[in-house]
Amino acid sequence: HTFEGISLDREEQGRLAQSLGHNKALLLRNHGLLTVAPTLPDAFMLAYYLERCCQIQLLAQGSGGALTQPSHE
Numbered sequence: 001h002t003f004e005g006i007s008l009d010r011e012e013q014g015r016l017a018q019s020l021g022h023n024k025a026l027l028l029r030n031h032g033l034l035t036v037a038p039t040l041p042d043a044f045m046l047a048y049y050l051e052r053c054c055q056i057q058l059l060a061q062g063s064g065g066a067l068t069q070p071s072h073e
Contacts, residue, residue: 024037
């Protein structure tokens, strides 16, 4: 989802909800992450692990070595 600024506008809130769909996390282009969960600790942990995954992927891609993808099996 393209980040449009603070989501005080009802139309932007609707676009965020539509982009999120039935998922628990959304990447905001050029901004960061959005997570939703039944509790604040659950939303925090989801955001924490998603951010760590992004950091690890960027480190792996920047390593200069060939990345080996796991097989679908």
